Structure formats: structure tokens, C-alpha cells
Amino acid sequence: MPTVVRSLPNSEADALLDLTRDLTDNELASRAGELEARAEFPREIFRTLGKAGLMGLPYDEQYGGGAQPYEVYLQVLEELSRGWLAVGLGVSVHTLSCFPLAAFGTDEQKARWLPDMLGGELLGAYCLSEADSGSDAAALKTRAVRDGEDYVVDGAKAWVSHGGHADFYNLMVRTGGPGAKGISCLLAESGTPGLEPQPPERKMGMRSSPTATIRLDGARVPAERLLSEEGQGFRIAMAALDGGRLGISACAVGVAQAALDTAVTYATERKQFGQRIADFQGLSFLLADMATQVEAARALYLSAARLRDSGKPFGAKAAMSKLFCTDTAMRVATDAVQVLGGYGYVEDFPAERYLREAKVLQIVEGTNQVQRIVIGRSLTS
Numbered sequence: 001m002p003t004v005v006r007s008l009p010n011s012e013a014d015a016l017l018d019l020t021r022d023l024t025d026n027e028l029a030s031r032a033g034e035l036e037a038r039a040e041f042p043r044e045i046f047r048t049l050g051k052a053g054l055m056g057l058p059y060d061e062q063y064g065g066g067a068q069p070y071e072v073y074l075q076v077l078e079e080l081s082r083g084w085l086a087v088g089l090g091v092s093v094h095t096l097s098c099f100p101l102a103a104f105g106t107d108e109q110k111a112r113w114l115p116d117m118l119g120g121e122l123l124g125a126y127c128l129s130e131a132d133s134g135s136d137a138a139a140l141k142t143r144a145v146r147d148g149e150d151y152v153v154d155g156a157k158a159w160v161s162h163g164g165h166a167d168f169y170n171l172m173v174r175t176g177g178p179g180a181k182g183i184s185c186l187l188a189e190s191g192t193p194g195l196e197p198q199p200p201e202r203k204m205g206m207r208s209s210p211t212a213t214i215r216l217d218g219a220r221v222p223a224e225r226l227l228s229e230e231g232q233g234f235r236i237a238m239a240a241l242d243g244g245r246l247g248i249s250a251c252a253v254g255v256a257q258a259a260l261d262t263a264v265t266y267a268t269e270r271k272q273f274g275q276r277i278a279d280f281q282g283l284s285f286l287l288a289d290m291a292t293q294v295e296a297a298r299a300l301y302l303s304a305a306r307l308r309d310s311g312k313p314f315g316a317k318a319a320m321s322k323l324f325c326t327d328t329a330m331r332v333a334t335d336a337v338q339v340l341g342g343y344g345y346v347e348d349f350p351a352e353r354y355l356r357e358a359k360v361l362q363i364v365e366g367t368n369q370v371q372r373i374v375i376g377r378s379l380t381s
């Protein structure tokens, strides 16, 4: 099977990708199926990734980050997701959760909390969605009221990845009036009295990545944990998502690559009518289309990443990338099931898992309808 040919900007990045490929092939791919079936969250793997320097790749070295460009960080995510989406997406969610502090914290806040976050000692969660406000995130209702040196928080954040396992939670809360301008961002610690993770959702796929509602019942978060100023929370949340959507894009390409690899291997081994099914033109054209889509998706996320790395506005391109890469993952995973025939539909092969995993990527961090809204606005406003 042909390996992915990567162009990397420096030899350090080459070594990082080699290390990641090794971890993926030896630690992730072999365990994913079993732990997914048991819906077990592999917390210790994130500690291993932290020790390997993979939990804070795109952030400043000053605070323990890897100082890598997004172009490199995203290819690491792609490799991890090829082996196990729950891990690749977990690194992406953690990296997203470090962004509000890294980009908007004071020097004192960063010095106190960022090194443990970037080193992977502490695992992060990002809490924007609520039961009644998903795509319309600015309608969130969880309220935080200043009381002395604390904010007292009441409400519930829904769909929190790592909910119940995270060590810190970026809470987008309402401190002011309605709409985006009334929202603030608090960096709450797990174990805060009144911050209560609920039992995990029972999901179609990616079951090893816990998703839970976090109830907030008079939770007192110290005011020193407010990031930036009151009213800046929505701006912070959206800026974080621009980078997060590139992360989802790379995760999607990892799943698509895994599905393609599975289909190619199977097609060269399976025989029908006395020959390899790969030698039927009808099937090899399907594989050719799958491979072409994966390459195009990879090229798009890398081009968006280079825009970000060069300091240029990249929000619309990140939305295009999220839309195209996740739709590609869904198409390629569906076609991989088709290539395997009946064997694609049973759990003995990973093709059905890739299909279940690809689906969620079209929903998280802004559905693909929301991405089209972002792209459309960038064209016409």
C-alpha cells in the first residue's frame, strides 16, 4: 500500500511525524477497536502524548509549547486520527481548550496555568454549546454573577468533550445582556464545588471520547480566572473555533486515509470470479476517486494552515476546509464499506467504525451548514 508522501518545512517536523506515525501504528491502531467497543477513555495515552511533546504543539516554547506551525501540528493530528479518532480529536479539543488562555490571558495567568496545560498534565475541555443553543451559540443562557472575589455560575453546558475527565473547563457564560456581547469566558477547575459532570452520552461512534453535560449549580469560579474582559467571551470562543476547525479537518483526513487504506488492502486480497476485486475496473475507479478526494482534502487543510501560519485572515478558508474535509471523510468511509461488501458492515473490520466516526465530524465545531454560512458571508459582506 502506498504511504502518504508529506512535504514538511524542517527536519524537526520530519522527526515529529516519524514519532507520531510510530505511536499511531504501535499504540493506537491496535487498541482502538477494543476500547471503542468498551467506550473506555484512554486517559493514560494523553499523558504519553504530553511527555512526547504533542499536547501543546502550536504554542510558545516560553510556556512549554512546541512552537510548531499549524502546518505541522495538523499533520500530527491527521496521523493520530488515522489510528484512533478519539485520540486525534482529543488532542485537537485539548489544543483548542488551551487557546483562550494562550491568546487572551495575562502574562501572570499564562505563567501560572499554561505550562501544565501545554505539557498535557492537565486535560482541557471547551464549553460553548448548551441544550437549547448549538448553532445559535450566542443565545447561551448559563449565567455568571460577580459576588466578591468570585463569579457564581448557574446553568448547564451540553456536549462537552472530555466532560467528567477534564482538569479545566473553558466556560462560556452570560455576565451581561442578551446576545454575543453579554458573554464572558471563565477558566474553571474540575473539582470546583457545584461543577457537576453528568453521565456520558451514549453515542453512535467515537465512544472512547467522553461527551457529557456539565451542570453548574452555584459553582464559584474565582474572578482571577476570567480571561480578557467581561463581554469578550464570544469573540474568544469564535477565534478558538477558527483554529479548531482546522483541527477537525485534519482529523477527518486521518479517518478518510484509514478508510482508504482498509479498502485498498481488502481489494487486493479479496477474490471473486477468480480474480482480485481490485482488478475490476468498476472497483479500481472507486478506489481512485477515494484517493483523489483524500489528497484534495489534505491539500486544502494544508493551504488554510499556511495562511494561518503566515498571520493572514484564515477564518473563511478554515470553514471551507472543515466542510470539504469532513464531507470527504463521510464519502470515503461510505465507499470503503462498499468495497468490503458484507464484511464492511460488521465489526470484524474497522470500515464500519470509520463510517460512524466520520459522521460526527460533519456536526462538531459548527455543523457543515454553519460552515456554509461562514463561507457565504465571507463572499458577500
Ligand SMILES: Cc1cc2nc3c(=O)[nH]c(=O)nc-3n(C[C@H](O)[C@H](O)[C@H](O)COP(=O)(O)OP(=O)(O)OC[C@H]3O[C@@H](n4cnc5c(N)ncnc54)[C@H](O)[C@@H]3O)c2cc1C
Binding pocket: 093, 125, 126, 127, 128, 129, 131, 132, 133, 134, 135, 136, 158, 159, 160, 161, 162, 203, 211, 360, 363, 364, 365, 366, 367, 368, 369, 370, 373
Ligand atoms: C460528539 C460531540 C462532541 C461535541 N463536543 C463539543 C464540545 O466539546 N464543546 C461544545 O461546546 N460543543 C460540543 N459539541 C456540540 C456541537 O458543537 C453541536 O452539536 C453543534 O454545534 C450543533 O448544535 P446542535 O446539536 O444544537 O444542533 P442545532 O443547532 O439544533 O442544528 C440542528 C440542524 O439544523 C441546522 N441548522 C441550524 N441553524 C441553521 C441555519 N442557520 N441554517 C441552516 N441550517 C441550520 C444544523 O446544521 C443541523 O443540521 C459536540 C457535539 C457532539 C455530537
